[in-house]
Amino acid sequence: MSQITNRQVICDTLLDAAKKDRNIVVVCSDSRGSASLAPFAEQYPKQFVEVGIAEQNLVSVSAGLASCNKKVFAASPASFLSTRSYEQVKVDVAYSKTNVTLIGISGGVSYGALGMTHHSCQDIAAMASLPDMRVYLPCDRFQTRKLIEALLKDEKPAYVRVSRSATEDVYDENMDFKLNSANVIKEGADAVIISCGELVPYAVKAARELEHEGYRVGVIDMYCLKPMDEKAVIDAAEKADLIVTAEEHSPYGGLGSMVAQIVSASCPKKVVNLALPDGHIIAGTNHEIFQYYGLDDQGIKRAVIARLSQGLVK
């Protein structure tokens, strides 16, 4: 398994881009270490701003910089970035359409046993509901690099959530990447698992095992939560009997809600949403938490088999 985290990849990508672009600016809130952005701060001190532990200021200062032609990447734990500074994101980034990419590090339940204060299980819902805000949850290091390279080319607001630890490789460096197009990893006639972020490798593993057991199960990597690739969702719903979504998020307003909205409107099929509970989350490592709530490969596999074998579909 790769030891390179997505946050390290973001730093590497920005270091490469900054060689040719002095307008790239990174802003941190005492988060340069946890965001793996310390090398950027060291190599480009004049393109780095520290605001201290002040996430509201982090976002508004970033917007102010962006209004003066800076391409700003503001990095802070996803939990604080998406809720502590929510209004600053709404007004100064989304409403003012500033060129700020918000990097939510240690997203979802990355911080495990640190508890609710440090979990970001509402960020997809919060960010996606803001007009003009785009939301991305890349899964592995290759996709993360492609995503950041693509975002460097435009001037619109975006929120990117990455996890704390390295995730298993799903792609390689020659992967196909088109901004705002989902990656159809595998097609399937019985069921399609739609996932995003850290859970994609689990979904891939689940589909592989299911295939060995005779089920035809597809996988879609919906790293682009907003704008969501509706066509990919509709295509999947047209071909398969069951859609299963798997996400590291609350059951409300995330991937499952958005997929269900599209499927019910365009091609009604059963949609099963696998998500974190609407309640206290048990302490543990992120993998232990996924396992406990049935979001790991075995959990996803069980859910697919249960729905298919119980004849709940068709």
Added chain:
Amino acid sequence: MDRLTRKAYELRRDIIEEVYQSKAGHIGGDLSVIDILTVLYFEVMNVNPESWKSEDRDRFLLSKGHCTDALYITLGEKGFFDKQEAIETFSSFGSVFIGHPNTDVPGIEMNSGSLGHGLSLGVGMALAARMDGRSYRTYVVLGDGEMAEGSNYEAMMAAGHYGLDQLCATVDLNGLQISGTTGETMKSDDLGEKFKAFGWYVIEVEDGNNCKQLLAAYQEAEAKKGQPSVILAHTTKGKGVSFMENQKKWHHGVMTEEQYRKAVEELEGVLA
């Protein structure tokens, strides 16, 4: 009467028209802040429609965004758009002249209206100027009631930390907010000490509706190096219309026809 004072009274007359026609707006604060806007736009700042896209223009942010009625009139007078359109369509269906500054209106840098954002935005703009070696200044106007917003103190800390001498804040200290006096609502009488504690250079303006005093303060601020400056402008809410002065109900009151006539009469009396 000097040029700037006359201009401020002419703009007051326009604001009364705009607010009366629309039955909207925040007249009390408009009248307390208009001298500040007049001095900035007609004397201090390098901002005009011709060079609006220039990277070297000074930046202006109305953090107390609810007084955008006064800003629209000022920008219209400056030639950014037809002032009459702002007067006639302010707050009406489909108008770009909504109740808080928005970037669909020419001359507005950033959307604002939710309090406690402007100073942080200004910190970002001043940092960008420094990064690019540009000499433009960033001016942020805040309300005294707004100083209860905690985000301001994050911005004050950062501005002091970075010694942003191209950043100049002005607090429109009219002493009133929607619930009553700022003292009763949330005490802020030691604002100068607070700014000083964060490393700011503090300039008190005894009469914040006096253009001459304001101009001297902005010149002093510009000369100060190594620190951000704040001008604490002691103003009168509702200034220039006797029945509105220092009355909290005129935070966003709507004038009757009789009140409108009296306000116009008083302002035209000053201009005559």
